[in-house]
Amino acid sequence: MTSTSDFAISVPSDTSQARQVQDRIIELLEKREFSERDLFGVRLALEEALVNAIKHGNGMDPTKQVYVDCQFTDDRVRIVIQDEGGGFDSSTVPDPTAEENLDKPGGRGIMLMKAFMSHVEYNDVGNRLLLEKLRDEPEEDDD
Amino acid sequence: MAASHHRLDLEDVGDVTVAAFIDKKILDESNIQVIGNQMFSLVEDDGRRKIVLDFGNVEYLSSAALGKLIVMDKKVKAANGQLRMCAVRPDIYEVFRITKLNKLFTIFDTRDLALEGF
Numbered sequence: 001m002t003s004t005s006d007f008a009i010s011v012p013s014d015t016s017q018a019r020q021v022q023d024r025i026i027e028l029l030e031k032r033e034f035s036e037r038d039l040f041g042v043r044l045a046l047e048e049a050l051v052n053a054i055k056h057g058n059g060m061d062p063t064k065q066v067y068v069d070c071q072f073t074d075d076r077v078r079i080v081i082q083d084e085g086g087g088f089d090s091s092t093v094p095d096p097t098a099e100e101n102l103d104k105p106g107g108r109g110i111m112l113m114k115a116f117m118s119h120v121e122y123n124d125v126g127n128r129l130l131l132e133k134l135r136d137e138p139e140e141d142d143d
Numbered sequence: 144m145a146a147s148h149h150r151l152d153l154e155d156v157g158d159v160t161v162a163a164f165i166d167k168k169i170l171d172e173s174n175i176q177v178i179g180n181q182m183f184s185l186v187e188d189d190g191r192r193k194i195v196l197d198f199g200n201v202e203y204l205s206s207a208a209l210g211k212l213i214v215m216d217k218k219v220k221a222a223n224g225q226l227r228m229c230a231v232r233p234d235i236y237e238v239f240r241i242t243k244l245n246k247l248f249t250i251f252d253t254r255d256l257a258l259e260g261f
Contacts, residue, residue, distance in 0.1 A: 015172060040203070040234045047170050047205050097243040103217060105210030108242045112206055115241040 057083025
């Protein structure tokens with residue numbers, strides 16, 4: 001089932017333009033009365049995903065595009081973000097919470113996306129990311 | 144660059160420097176760069192050793208901002224100083240908790256509690 005809010009857009013490798021897409025998605029979720037906590041999580045995940053696509057995927061190349069496809073239903077939003085880069089193997093990203101990595105500055109974006117979204121999945125190449133958020137999930141106790 | 148455009152409000156309380164983030168959203172890369180440089184300058188240029196970072200205004204921050212906080216923590220520790228954080232909103236604290244940075248950072252509920260016994 002499609003919603004009238006669904007959209008697909010390509011933006012150049014520019015974080016301010018990507019942030020406009022981010023704002024548009026958040027506004028649509030606000031209209032759909034997603035909770036503040038959900039909005040926080042989706043915004044954070046989008047920020048991390050779009051910056052990764054622009055910086056690491058497209059290498060900040062302004063001639064390359066980031067493609068965003070966004071679909072809404074009553075209880076969820078499903079966002080696909082694809083860049084024009086060669087991809088990466090997400091399983092090789094070191095665990096930033098490991099004792100030896102705790103004071104290293106990088107590698108927390110993917111972890112935050114996974115924590116705040118209901119479902120996060122890269123394609124095999126690693127240049128297309130699916131982010132899915134179900135409304136008002138009960139808090140997971142992962143300690 | 145807009146390096147002179149201050150992104151931190153500074154207040155000296157005795158020998159402690161309280162640095163409050165001005166921005167609600169610490170997301171933009173160039174902004175994060177400026178904020179990082181201003182934080183590092185407190186230790187590297189001003190020789191401050193007791194620093195409280197006040198997050199009262201901060202509603203969002205990204206992993207790039209976390210990177211700067213980690214580097215700041217390292218710099219303060221390397222200078223035999225102490226870094227405390229305070230007034231972290233629940234959502235932001237959740238970010239620290241998920242990334243286990245709540246174990247690396249010393250976080251207090253309020254500015255007053257952070258200053259107590261510092």
